[in-house]
Amino acid sequence: xxxxxxxxxxxxxxxxxxxxxxxxxxxxxxxxxxxxxxxxxxxxxxxxxxxxxxxxxxxxxxxxxxxxxxxxxxxxxxxxxxxxxxxxxxxxxxxxxxxxxxxxxxxxxxxxxxxxxxxxxxxxxxxxxxxxxxxxxxxxxxxxxxxxxxxxxxxxxxxxxxxxxxxxxxxxxxxxxxxxxxxxxxxxxxxxxxxxxxxxxxxxxxxxxxxxxxxxxxxxxxxxxxxxxxxxxxxxxxxxxxxxxxxxxxxxxxxxxxxxxxxxxxxxxxxxxxxxxxxxxxxxxxxxxxxxxxxxxxxxxxxxxxxxxxxxx
Amino acid sequence: xxxxxxxxxxxxxxxxxxxxxxxxxxxxxxxxxxxxxxxxxxxxxxxxxxxxxxxxxxxxxxxxxxxxxxxxxxxxxxxxxxxxxxxxxxxxxxxxxxxxxxxxxxxxxxxxxxxxxxxxxxxxxxxxxxxxxxxxxxxxxxxxxxxxxxxxxxxxxxxxxxxxxxxxxxxxxxxxxxxxxxxxxxxxxxxxxxxxxxxxxxxxxxxxxxxxxxxxxxxxxxxxxxxxxxxxxxxxxxxxxxxxxxxxxxxxxxxxxxxxxxxxxxxxxxxxxxxxxxxxxxxxxxxxxxxxxxxxxxxxxxxxxxxxxxxxxxxxxxxxxxxxxxxxxxxxxxxxxxxxxxxxxxxxxxxxxxxxxxxxxxxxxxx
Numbered sequence: 001x002x003x004x005x006x007x008x009x010x011x012x013x014x015x016x017x018x019x020x021x022x023x024x025x026x027x028x029x030x031x032x033x034x035x036x037x038x039x040x041x042x043x044x045x046x047x048x049x050x051x052x053x054x055x056x057x058x059x060x061x062x063x064x065x066x067x068x069x070x071x072x073x074x075x076x077x078x079x080x081x082x083x084x085x086x087x088x089x090x091x092x093x094x095x096x097x098x099x100x101x102x103x104x105x106x107x108x109x110x111x112x113x114x115x116x117x118x119x120x121x122x123x124x125x126x127x128x129x130x131x132x133x134x135x136x137x138x139x140x141x142x143x144x145x146x147x148x149x150x151x152x153x154x155x156x157x158x159x160x161x162x163x164x165x166x167x168x169x170x171x172x173x174x175x176x177x178x179x180x181x182x183x184x185x186x187x188x189x190x191x192x193x194x195x196x197x198x199x200x201x202x203x204x205x206x207x208x209x210x211x212x213x214x215x216x217x218x219x220x221x222x223x224x225x226x227x228x229x230x231x232x233x234x235x236x237x238x239x240x241x242x243x244x245x246x247x248x249x250x251x252x253x254x255x256x257x258x259x260x261x262x263x264x265x266x267x268x269x270x271x272x273x274x275x276x277x278x279x280x281x282x283x284x285x286x287x288x289x290x291x292x293x294x295x296x297x298x299x300x301x302x303x304x305x306x307x308x309x310x311x312x313x
Numbered sequence: 314x315x316x317x318x319x320x321x322x323x324x325x326x327x328x329x330x331x332x333x334x335x336x337x338x339x340x341x342x343x344x345x346x347x348x349x350x351x352x353x354x355x356x357x358x359x360x361x362x363x364x365x366x367x368x369x370x371x372x373x374x375x376x377x378x379x380x381x382x383x384x385x386x387x388x389x390x391x392x393x394x395x396x397x398x399x400x401x402x403x404x405x406x407x408x409x410x411x412x413x414x415x416x417x418x419x420x421x422x423x424x425x426x427x428x429x430x431x432x433x434x435x436x437x438x439x440x441x442x443x444x445x446x447x448x449x450x451x452x453x454x455x456x457x458x459x460x461x462x463x464x465x466x467x468x469x470x471x472x473x474x475x476x477x478x479x480x481x482x483x484x485x486x487x488x489x490x491x492x493x494x495x496x497x498x499x500x501x502x503x504x505x506x507x508x509x510x511x512x513x514x515x516x517x518x519x520x521x522x523x524x525x526x527x528x529x530x531x532x533x534x535x536x537x538x539x540x541x542x543x544x545x546x547x548x549x550x551x552x553x554x555x556x557x558x559x560x561x562x563x564x565x566x567x568x569x570x571x572x573x574x575x576x577x578x579x580x581x582x583x584x585x586x587x588x589x590x591x592x593x594x595x596x597x598x599x600x601x602x603x604x605x606x607x608x609x610x611x612x613x614x615x616x617x618x619x620x621x622x623x624x625x626x627x628x629x630x631x632x633x634x635x636x637x638x639x640x641x642x643x644x645x646x647x648x649x650x651x652x653x654x655x656x657x658x659x660x661x662x663x664x665x666x667x668x669x670x671x672x673x674x675x676x677x678x679x680x
Contacts, residue, residue: 013550017591019568026550085551125355156603160332163359187602191336215593218602245593 001049001147001205004281005078005236006042006274007267008052011035016216017243025269032060041271043075045278051078051207051236051265053151059139066142080149080185081136129166130173137178147205148174149183156188159195167199181205183236188218190227207236207265212254215242228260236263249280256284316402316619319344320381321368321392323352324476326406326433327383333609334381336601339616344375368392372399379619382406383433385477386484390415393430393629397422402429404615408493409632411484413640416633423629429618431611431625432632434497436554436569438607438614440595445556445567446502453580454560460503460530460538464495466552468544472518479519486522488514488642491552492542496642497627497635498556499530499538505634506530506538506641514646517545528642540642569605 009015013026029035035057039050052058058079065072137148150170158166171182183205186192196204214221216239228235240255241248255261264281268274318340320331327347335342346365347353353364365371372380372395379402382392390410396403397419409432410416423430436442448454468478468490477483478490499506512528524545530538555568563576571591576583599609611627618625 016570017593018571019553019555020571022550022570125359153604156601157328157332160336160601160603161328161356161360162335165359188336191601213593214598215596216598216602216606218598219600220598242593243591245591 001234001236001263002047003263003285004047004278005049005051005263005265006039006047007238007265008035008050008055008058010267010269011038011057012053012055015243016239017245028269032057032064035061036064038269038274041274043072044271045275047274047278048074049076049078051080051149053083054079054081054136054139055083062139062143076144076146077140078147078149078183079137079140079145080151081133082151082154083136084151084153125166126169129169130177133170133173134177145178145180147181147183148178149185149205149207152185152187155184155186155192159186159188159192162195164195164199167196167201171199171201171204183207185238187216190219190223193227193231193233196233203232203234205234205236207238209239210235210237210255210258210261211240211242211246212251213242213245215239215245225258228258233260234262235260236265237261238265240264240266248277249284252277252280252284256281315339315341316378316616317341317343317376318379318381319346319365319371319375319377320383321346321371322382322384322406323347323349323356324383327381329603329608330381330383330404330433330612332603333601333612337609337612337616338600339620340379340612343377344371346371369395372396372401377401379403379429379615386489387411387477387482389484390419393419394422397426397428400426400428402615402619403629404431404433404612405629405632406433407497407632407635408432408484408489408639409629409636411489411636413633413636416629416636420629420633429615429625430629431615431618432627432629433611434494434501434627434632434635435605435607435611436494436498437501437627438610439569439605440592440597441567441569441572441590442498442502442556444572444590444595445558445565448565448574449502449558449560451581453562453574453576453583454558454565455562455577457503457532457534457536457558457560459536459559460499460532461557462495462499462530462538462540462554463556464491464542464544464552464554465546466491466544466549467547468552469518469524470545470547472520479522481522486514486519487524487542487544488522488526488639488646491544492526492540492642493635493639494552494554495540495542495556496638497632498554499540500631500634500638501627502556502558503536504532504534505638507533509540509638509641509645512642512645512649514642517543523646526642526646528645530638 010025011029013022015022015025065075174180174182184192185207187209189208192206209216210224217224237255241251255264266277268277316339318334320327320342323345331345334340342362344363344365345356346368348366350366353366356362357364363375380396381404382389383406384392386408389405393403393405420430449457478485508531510529514523514526517524525543528540530540553568557566562578562580566573571589574583574588576585579585596606599606601609614626617623
């Protein structure tokens with residue numbers, strides 16, 4: 001993964017600090033064109049990964065990228081699914097099973113089975129989950145999606161009810177069908193790492209809130225710092241600025257000082273903010289050692305430890 | 314061992330409560346109950362919860378200390394009554410009871426049995442609204458003379474809708490679902506209004522229920538308020554609640570994210586002019602997060618009330634006050650629409666008789 005990833009909260013009226021700012025952003029980004037303009041600022045600043053929800057507007061952005069392949073030669077999407085409000089609203093309006101029926105693709109065998117009277121209840125969860133994932137991934141057809149994330153509301157719900165196997169189902173399907181790495185967005189990092197381990201997912205990609213203010217770091221900042229030191233996983237840090245609660249340099253300095261933070265995702269709406277944030281992350285990210293050098297050192301160290309363990313045993 | 318808890322109703326709120334309760338170290342979710350066999354099948358296969366289709370059976374057989382009720386509103390009173398008979402602590406979704414007198418009686422019953430009865434008005438656990446309550450109650454804003462409370466969001470955007478939320482008899486509609494929050498925030502921050510007037514509760518898309526509710530609130534202090542709730546407003550990404558309070562020494566505007574305070578004369582730590590505090594400063598961290606700190610905070614509070622007998626911040630009693638205001642709004646709205654219909658009837662018969670009078674006079678004048 002690249003060190004710097006571009007997020008999409010600003011495009012969809014998500015602002016954790018102010019409803020007025022969120023509304024102003026929703027007004028500014030009411031069409032895909034205005035989003036593409038900002039994405040282009042990011043591409044010009046050599047930020048080539050767009051970590052985005054599977055919102056209908058993102059489908060338009062994906063179409064634009066497909067049509068302009070040369071301009072977006074190095075561009076990659078990290079889809080984050082599902083776009084939760086679509087499901088939540090459908091569930092409030094129709095109830096859980098009918099919501100699922102509404103969201104599943106209308107054409108194809110499932111729809112035919114349902115029309116034929118087969119109930120959703122009699123189908124297996126794995127098959128259903130794969131169909132839902134495929135429905136969400138459709139918009140990225142023909143584009144590079146090397147990492148596919150499960151959104152935090154779903155990750156954390158599954159974590160809460162203790163349905164660990166669901167993580168395995170997601171990871172398997174993403175690996176097999178899309179030849180991509182599964183990722184998990186969470187607001188509950190320490191317990192999620194345990195659940196992923198129980199589900200047999202090794203060295204998982206996890207995206208979570210990390211900031212100096214300890215904002216939205218469930219269980220406390222020290223629990224997060226502790227797992228960063230002791231557990232093996234690939235971390236994407238989000239909300240590093242804590243919605244503006246911490247000055248940018250101080251915020252990024254903190255995140256860059258933590259071990260095992262592989263990437264940082266941030267969202268911004270102006271060219272100046274994008275350029276400045278990218279510059280700060282580059283400047284504060286161990287300038288003399290490249291990421292690949294760090295990971296090859298890690299690899300060598302792991303091999304060394306394994307050899308020692310063999311000798312000892 | 315934690316509080317042995319059963320959960321009834323696995324809809325949108327129920328499933329979220331299940332995840333939060335199951336993650337809480339002080340709670341052992343031992344049983345779940347839902348009328349939908351398909352959902353139970355999925356849970357039976359993939360989780361360790363004991364699953365029931367009948368709440369009576371679960372309350373009788375599961376050996377519980379507490380129950381979380383997140384079923385359609387109409388069933389709350391009956392399920393609470395059954396649970397109290399078994400001496401259980403109860404967390405019930407909002408609104409509490411469709412009949413406020415039933416709510417008051419159940420609050421008294423819970424108190425006499427020494428059981429905790431809490432209702433899921435989660436905005437009482439949002440940092441900005443808690444701070445607003447402190448500011449108002451401590452007199453920073455002086456004498457309060459007006460409060461505006463609003464709840465807007467995108468729930469019903471077309472005529473279809475198959476769930477209980479679209480049925481008045483089940484406790485569906487914007488008044489029960491959205492306006493109840495706006496009312497409860499006022500009750501929490503200031504006090505419950507003793508009367509309402511000029512209430513309009515009308516449909517935009519729904520066939521059987523109201524989609525928007527507006528009203529004037531009257532408080533014993535002489536202050537007035539305006540209520541505005543609309544669940545068919547998709548200019549908001551999700552439910553947005555906001556309260557604006559005017560007092561003799563300034564004003565406060567609070568939503569889930571931000572609290573803006575304007576102070577006329579310096580008081581306590583507030584200098585003259587504007588102050589802004591937002592959720593990043595005002596939110597207490599939680600151990601498990603799903604959809605918002607407040608959902609975990611309210612269940613954590615429930616546990617602390619059971620264990621430490623803390624005073625409940627969103628009790629059956631305060632929820633019954635909110636039920637009473639909801640009932641006043643409903644009856645004021647129907648009285649008002651009956652009056653308007655009567656006026657319209659009178660106006661149209663007046664128009665008819667005027668028409669004939671004019672016609673007659675024209676004919677007469679021609680002759």
